[in-house]
Amino acid sequence: METVYDRICEAAKAYLDTRQNEVHTSICCGFARRLLAGYPDAREGVVLPAVMLHDVGWKMVPEEKQLGAFGPKANDVEALRLHEVEGARIAGEILRSLGYDGDNTEEIMAIIDGHDSRHYATSLNDSLVKDSDKLWRYTPTGVGIDHIRFNIERGSYLEWLGGTIDGWLFLPLARAMAKEAFEMSMAQKG
Numbered sequence: 180m181e182t183v184y185d186r187i188c189e190a191a192k193a194y195l196d197t198r199q200n201e202v203h204t205s206i207c208c209g210f211a212r213r214l215l216a217g218y219p220d221a222r223e224g225v226v227l228p229a230v231m232l233h234d235v236g237w238k239m240v241p242e243e244k245q246l247g248a249f250g251p252k253a254n255d256v257e258a259l260r261l262h263e264v265e266g267a268r269i270a271g272e273i274l275r276s277l278g279y280d281g282d283n284t285e286e287i288m289a290i291i292d293g294h295d296s297r298h299y300a301t302s303l304n305d306s307l308v309k310d311s312d313k314l315w316r317y318t319p320t321g322v323g324i325d326h327i328r329f330n331i332e333r334g335s336y337l338e339w340l341g342g343t344i345d346g347w348l349f350l351p352l353a354r355a356m357a358k359e360a361f362e363m364s365m366a367q368k369g
Contacts, residue, residue, distance in 0.1 A: 187231050190273045194235035198245055199324055203315055211311040217352040218303060225304045229287045230311050233294050236266025250329045251339055259296055267292035300349050310353035317360035319367045337365060
């Protein structure tokens with residue numbers, strides 16, 4: 180039986196064919212489900228759709244500008260903000276077209292509009308979305324994609340990445356999950 184989450188994922192696909200966002204979003208959703216299990220006060224109906232839709236706005240950023248907007252060499256704040264603003268707009272359109280709960284839709288849009296540029300969390304739901312988004316970077320898949328796209332030697336990238344866990348992640352469970360994923364990445368031969 181198809182769920183509303185299946186319909187959200189299907190609607191998001193048209194916007195995730197850039198920046199390897201389909202892979203990124205799938206991994207982020209797995210982390211979000213694990214975090215939701217550890218934080219029962221968070222709202223699945225906000226967190227999961229927000230994670231599924233958080234990066235749909237990259238589709239509106241020209242590909243030649245994307246790499247300057249994220250990662251260790253990021254310097255294009257305008258492109259970063261464009262993906263958030265457009266992402267919130269697109270998420271709202273998708274959710275309204277599916278008849279999704281209006282209050283949840285407003286919160287999802289607010290979370291997406293600032294999920295990268297806002298360096299603090301506005302709620303527990305926001306913390307889960309932000310942490311789910313960052314966690315993928317520590318996985319072997321995330322490391323494999325990112326060190327190549329950022330043109331940084333794998334060992335140097337891992338050294339840099341290892342120093343980001345406590346500064347990037349809000350929730351204790353997310354930090355533990357990042358350390359676990361990072362250890363798997365370190366153990367993998369590059």
